[in-house]
Amino acid sequence: MSDPRPAPRYGEYATPEEQRAAIREPAPGPAPAASAPHRPAQTAPATxxxxxxxxxxxxxxxxxxxxxxxxxxxxxxxxxxxxxAFAQTWMDAVGVDGEFTNTDQGRTWGMVGAIVFGIGWLITAALSWLSLVKRRVTWWIPLVGAIVTFGIVSACLVVPLLGDSAVAAHFGAA
Structure with a gap:
């Protein structure tokens, strides 16, 4: 004898309790106690x-x-x-008449600028390496590192330049 009904699909005739037991889902009931720790959902890493x-x-x-x-x-x-020599080249390029005379301050700030350049590159390289190891998009880190480092170095180099009397006279500060 043939049954005119279509064959049941998986779990179609199971009771809700049997379905939950099969998928190991807890039965509906009261909310969990307030003392139970809340665990945020985490994305599974690639396996x-x-x-x-x-x-x-x-x-x-x-x-x-x-x-x-x-x-x-x-x-x-x-x-x-x-x-x-750096300041004199810059003064010639900008069109400042005169000779750079703020040598003591220039030596100090040139040293600071050189150290900032080196440390800036090392920090940028370290951050890039860490990002590459974590397989993140990294190309932007050297660009941002260069912009930030160059900005700080430029500020260091401007201090002795603006402290020079010929540069100050050229820009009308004296």
């Missing part, structure tokens, strides 16, 4: 290497930017350590 993004282009761009930054720092440090 296989294939499921983790490699971001090869990001890694290549990051390394190129860090390499360019290192080259820039290594060539800029000797220039700003000889601050008198």
């Amino acid at each position: 296989t290497v294939a499921a983790q993004p490699t971001r090869l282009a990001d890694r290549i761009i990051t390394m190129i930017l860090l390499g360019y930054g290192l080259l820039t720092v290594l060539t800029a440090i000797p220039q700003i350590l000889d601050f008198t």
Whole structure:
């Protein structure tokens, strides 16, 4: 004898209690006690290497930017350590008539600028490395590091330049 009804689908004839038991879901009831700790939902990490993004282009761009930054720092440090020559070149380029005479302050601030350049690159490289290890998008870290470092170094170099009488006279501060 054939049954005219369609065959039941999985769990179709199970009672709600049997369904919950099969999927190990607790029965509905009162809310959990207030003393029970609340655990926020967490995203499961990728379980296989294939499921983790490699971001090869990001890694290549990051390394190129860090390499360019290192080259820039290594060539800029000797220039700003000889601050008198650096300042005179800058004054000639800007069109300031005169000779740079604020050499003591220039030597001090040139040294500070060189140290900031080196430390800025090291911090940028370390942050980039940590981000690469965590497989995050990293290309922007060397760019932001360069902007921040260059801004601080520029402020250091402006102090002795504006303290020079020829520069002050050129910009009307004297």
